[in-house]
Amino acid sequence: MVAISKIATGNGHGENSPYFDGWKAYETNPFHPTERPDGVIQMGLAENQLCFNLIKKWVLQHPEASLCSAEGVNKFKETALFQDYHGMPEFRQAVAKFMGKVRGDRVNFDPDRIVMSGGATGAHEMVAFCLADPGEAFLVPTPYYPGFDRDLRWRTGVELVPVVCESSNNFKITRNALETAYKKAKEANLRVKGLLITNPSNPLGTILDRETLKSIVKFINEKNIHLIGDEIYAATVFMEPEFVSISEIIDEVECNRDLIHIVYSLSKDMGFPGFRVGIVYSYNDAVVSCARKMSSFGLVSSQTQHLIASMLSDDDFIDNFIVESKEQLFKRHKYFTWSLSQVGIGSLKSNAGLFIWMDLRKLLKEKTLEAEMDLWRVIINEVKLNVSPGSSFHCNEPGWFRVCFANMDDHTMEVALLRIRTFIFRQNEAMVPRKLCTRSSLKLSFSRRRDDFMSPSIMSPHSPLPQSPLVRART
Amino acid sequence: MGLLSRKVTCNSHGQDSSYFLGWQEFEKNPYDEVKNPKGIIQMGLAENQLSFDLLESWLAKNPEAASFKRDGQSIFKELALFQDYHGLPAFKKALVDFMAEIRGNKVTFDANNIVLTAGATSANETLMFCLAEKGDAFLLPTPYYPGFDRDLKWRTGAEIVPIVCTSSNGFKITEPALEEAYHEAQRKNLRVKGVLVTNPSNPLGTTMTRNELHLLINFITDKEIHLISDEIYSGTVFSSPAFVSIMEVLKDMKMENTQEWERVHVVYSLSKDLGLPGFRVGAIYSNDPIVVAAATKMSSFGLVSSQTQSLLSAMLSDKKFTKEYLSKHQKRLRNRRNKLVSGLEKAGISCLDSNAGLFCWVDMRHLLSSNTFEAEMELWKRIVYDIKLNISPGSSCHCTEPGWFRVCFANMSEDALKLAMQRLKSFVGSIAINDLSHQELKKTGRKNRTNWVFRLSFQSFHDREQDER
Numbered sequence: 001m002v003a004i005s006k007i008a009t010g011n012g013h014g015e016n017s018p019y020f021d022g023w024k025a026y027e028t029n030p031f032h033p034t035e036r037p038d039g040v041i042q043m044g045l046a047e048n049q050l051c052f053n054l055i056k057k058w059v060l061q062h063p064e065a066s067l068c069s070a071e072g073v074n075k076f077k078e079t080a081l082f083q084d085y086h087g088m089p090e091f092r093q094a095v096a097k098f099m100g101k102v103r104g105d106r107v108n109f110d111p112d113r114i115v116m117s118g119g120a121t122g123a124h125e126m127v128a129f130c131l132a133d134p135g136e137a138f139l140v141p142t143p144y145y146p147g148f149d150r151d152l153r154w155r156t157g158v159e160l161v162p163v164v165c166e167s168s169n170n171f172k173i174t175r176n177a178l179e180t181a182y183k184k185a186k187e188a189n190l191r192v193k194g195l196l197i198t199n200p201s202n203p204l205g206t207i208l209d210r211e212t213l214k215s216i217v218k219f220i221n222e223k224n225i226h227l228i229g230d231e232i233y234a235a236t237v238f239m240e241p242e243f244v245s246i247s248e249i250i251d252e253v254e255c256n257r258d259l260i261h262i263v264y265s266l267s268k269d270m271g272f273p274g275f276r277v278g279i280v281y282s283y284n285d286a287v288v289s290c291a292r293k294m295s296s297f298g299l300v301s302s303q304t305q306h307l308i309a310s311m312l313s314d315d316d317f318i319d320n321f322i323v324e325s326k327e328q329l330f331k332r333h334k335y336f337t338w339s340l341s342q343v344g345i346g347s348l349k350s351n352a353g354l355f356i357w358m359d360l361r362k363l364l365k366e367k368t369l370e371a372e373m374d375l376w377r378v379i380i381n382e383v384k385l386n387v388s389p390g391s392s393f394h395c396n397e398p399g400w401f402r403v404c405f406a407n408m409d410d411h412t413m414e415v416a417l418l419r420i421r422t423f424i425f426r427q428n429e430a431m432v433p434r435k436l437c438t439r440s441s442l443k444l445s446f447s448r449r450r451d452d453f454m455s456p457s458i459m460s461p462h463s464p465l466p467q468s469p470l471v472r473a474r475t
Numbered sequence: 476m477g478l479l480s481r482k483v484t485c486n487s488h489g490q491d492s493s494y495f496l497g498w499q500e501f502e503k504n505p506y507d508e509v510k511n512p513k514g515i516i517q518m519g520l521a522e523n524q525l526s527f528d529l530l531e532s533w534l535a536k537n538p539e540a541a542s543f544k545r546d547g548q549s550i551f552k553e554l555a556l557f558q559d560y561h562g563l564p565a566f567k568k569a570l571v572d573f574m575a576e577i578r579g580n581k582v583t584f585d586a587n588n589i590v591l592t593a594g595a596t597s598a599n600e601t602l603m604f605c606l607a608e609k610g611d612a613f614l615l616p617t618p619y620y621p622g623f624d625r626d627l628k629w630r631t632g633a634e635i636v637p638i639v640c641t642s643s644n645g646f647k648i649t650e651p652a653l654e655e656a657y658h659e660a661q662r663k664n665l666r667v668k669g670v671l672v673t674n675p676s677n678p679l680g681t682t683m684t685r686n687e688l689h690l691l692i693n694f695i696t697d698k699e700i701h702l703i704s705d706e707i708y709s710g711t712v713f714s715s716p717a718f719v720s721i722m723e724v725l726k727d728m729k730m731e732n733t734q735e736w737e738r739v740h741v742v743y744s745l746s747k748d749l750g751l752p753g754f755r756v757g758a759i760y761s762n763d764p765i766v767v768a769a770a771t772k773m774s775s776f777g778l779v780s781s782q783t784q785s786l787l788s789a790m791l792s793d794k795k796f797t798k799e800y801l802s803k804h805q806k807r808l809r810n811r812r813n814k815l816v817s818g819l820e821k822a823g824i825s826c827l828d829s830n831a832g833l834f835c836w837v838d839m840r841h842l843l844s845s846n847t848f849e850a851e852m853e854l855w856k857r858i859v860y861d862i863k864l865n866i867s868p869g870s871s872c873h874c875t876e877p878g879w880f881r882v883c884f885a886n887m888s889e890d891a892l893k894l895a896m897q898r899l900k901s902f903v904g905s906i907a908i909n910d911l912s913h914q915e916l917k918k919t920g921r922k923n924r925t926n927w928v929f930r931l932s933f934q935s936f937h938d939r940e941q942d943e944r
Binding site: 013066118134150273 | 483488554594600605750769770776778782
């Protein structure tokens with residue numbers, strides 16, 4: 001019997017990673033404030049839900065942006081027929097303008113270099129198909145988004161070689177790390193075709209500083225390899241330092257522009273993952289031309305192009321949205337990280353993204369992957385939070401977890417924090433009798449926050465609060 | 476040392492084909508009734524523009540679907556966040572019901588077995604990734620849609636081996652043709668993974684007979700290979716015989732619990748039946764859960780916009796609307812096709828008897844200066860540049876006989892079609908007949924067309940004055 005392909009039956013889709021296991025746990029028992037208050041809270045999905053009120057208001061005020069309303073239906077036929085893979089000019093112009101605004105108008109993007117794709121997922125695969133042949137490799141700094149394993153490798157046959165970054169220097173991408181990775185690829189007989197960076201970083205939530213960016217550009221020019229800058233989180237930089245895009249750096253240093261490509265999407269900055277708006281922006285004409293042809297496999301629905309063109313060209317709305325969104329992200333991030341610090345949980349200092357890179361190394365029984373997995377299973381099954389273990393991001397050091405904060409309302413956030421506090425408290429209670437001298441246990445800052453500590457939300461694990469999962473704890 | 480992939484530099488995207496060159500010429504000088512009446516009339520694009528009034532009137536009657544609302548509540552946020560590759564359940568249900576309706580409800584489809592993709596373009600490529608390794612081959616009856624060269628081969632590395640069909644029997648698939656194709660693949664050291672057919676056929680505009688479908692099922696059973704049936708035109712069948720889907724035949728043969736049942740996959744899309752190519756709605760339907768699972772994951776690379784899923788879910792769930800739409804739309808297609816056929820007849824041109832599709836397979840063999848593809852190209856250039864009609868030459872569809880052209884009829888106004896026919900008639904009328912008498916055109920059964928050789932009497936397009944825009 002003739003089989004189906006190896007691609008179809010193999011594991012290249014990457015869904016056996018724990019990154020997705022947590023989602024499955026969430027899906028079988030999702031949190032709901034009234035219907036399932038003990039359900040799993042989703043903190044593993046990097047979605048931006050903080051500014052939908054603004055978007056909804058705009059949509060109501062602009063019925064012409066919908067093809068189907070009385071105000072917009074005169075455009076229905078021509079839009080429904082529009083399948084040109086160049087994309088609607090108004091759409092490309094609006095996206096180019098938006099990308100410029102997000103970079104403080106320090107760069108101008110050429111609408112003719114904008115190529116559509118099926119989300120950033122489709123964009124990454126398309127870029128891999130354009131830049132590399134099967135068996136060739138891209139370098140990717142760790143920790144990195146787990147989806148890259150599928151997007152860049154699965155159907156393309158391209159390999160990924162990690163550029164290992166360490167917590168000792170806040171996961172900085174050093175020249176040394178790049179050279180080491182490049183050498184390793186060579187030793188494995190892999191021809192390196194490019195370097196993929198995500199800036200702002202997922203999962204770190206940090207941005208690359210100017211020096212690092214310049215050093216990266218220098219590196220790729222020397223090695224004559226491509227640089228793919230995934231800037232999907234560009235508009236989520238909510239605090240200083242200001243975001244610096246690859247597109248700015250290439251104006252400042254000598255660079256072969258044929259090597260430079262940007263991947264973008266509206267899924268994070270606008271919060272529209274369902275609309276599948278992915279963009280490939282390349283400075284290389286041959287790549288633009290080829291990618292455009294390939295975009296046939298994942299064009300943006302013209303109905304969506306029409307809506308987005310309308311929305312993104314509303315300057316006043318967009319200017320306000322960008323500012324508001326950053327403000328909301330800043331507030332949420334501040335509150336979340338502060339609350340965690342109150343129970344002694346630290347995270348990597350970050351100024352962007354929809355998540356924090358939480359440091360739970362101190363909670364590990366030992367510095368191993370197994371210990372990280374054990375802790376993770378406790379967090380999912382007992383604390384009932386879906387967070388993403390660092391190992392699924394190929395982090396070389398166990399104990400780090402990515403925790404998303406922008407995909408829930410304030411109430412859910414409070415419930416999540418309560419669960420975390422309760423969990424930490426239990427951990428402390430378990431640890432204190434045995435390990436005081438040999439391990440630094442988590443410090444609860446008693447002195448300043450005594451009121452908070454004594455408040456109902458951080459009472460003993462035997463709290464009668466009905467929402468506490470520990471009321472029905474089995475251990 | 477190549478800095479880009481081989482895919483960038485090779486020609487497998489197929490865009491150098493005359494199929495696409497004609498479009499480029501059209502784009503330089505497109506016909507417009509008012510602004511450019513002497514421009515090129517586009518007859519090379521299989522689009523369905525006949526029934527937008529029906530869609531627009533549905534929209535006017537259903538304002539909630541239009542404005543991201545359900546039961547008075549805004550669902551914008553829900554939709555904007557919905558990126559589940561399993562697709563909107565309500566949409567999948569509506570889609571499979573629509574597919575069943577098109578097949579006269581003789582078959583039903585399970586919504587769990589359907590995978591949504593960004594157009595049939597993506598569906599066909601995805602199926603290749605699921606079924607074939609690099610270097611494996613699929614057999615396709617000729618003539619076939621030029622886009623398959625890109626969709627099936629470009630990024631997948633799969634190969635296509637033609638099943639040669641000829642005008643001697645109306646281009647039907649025969650057993651010897653199937654076997655010959657299989658052996659040809661073996662001679663080339665290619666492992667055959669399956670057969671892909673388009674039913675109704677593009678470019679022929681015909682539906683497959685039950686006999687052909689049986690033949691195919693027997694063939695794939697014998698060779699233990701897959702069958703992909705691209706049924707993108709299933710809703711455009713406007714006259715008898717009625718459309719018979721491969722699924723119906725499998726059911727009639729009581730093959731639901733066989734291995735073959737799991738090796739037959741259907742591709743669909745709303746680009747032709749509803750005329751919505753811009754919305755990128757494609758689908759793969761398979762009875763093999765492993766294929767469904769793999770294709771679902773792959774659909775991440777080209778999901779259908781949730782905004783579009785929501786709108787179409789509402790539209791296709793309106794059974795009163797779909798029934799009325801299909802009936803009116805098919806009638807309009809029939810009328811339009813008849814207008815094209817009679818216009819061609821007045822020009823002394825016949826075409827393959829058709830009952831579906833948005834085009835006719837037109838026989839211009841008698842207008843060739845010689846029975847060669849060079850002559851076909853020569854004729855095609857004259858038609859594009861001199862008569863200013865963009866039609867698609869048979870060679871771009873891999874037809875083995877020169878002189879056939881695909882001419883679309885559903886993507887223009889009736890006046891434009893009339894004008895196109897007038898231009899064609901003048902062109903043919905100006906041809907000097909060289910010592911041969913005309914044979915009266917038969918209305919049906921064009922099996923015994925004789926090849927007439929005519930000498931074209933007018934100047935080549937280089938010498939003529941170019942019409943100004």
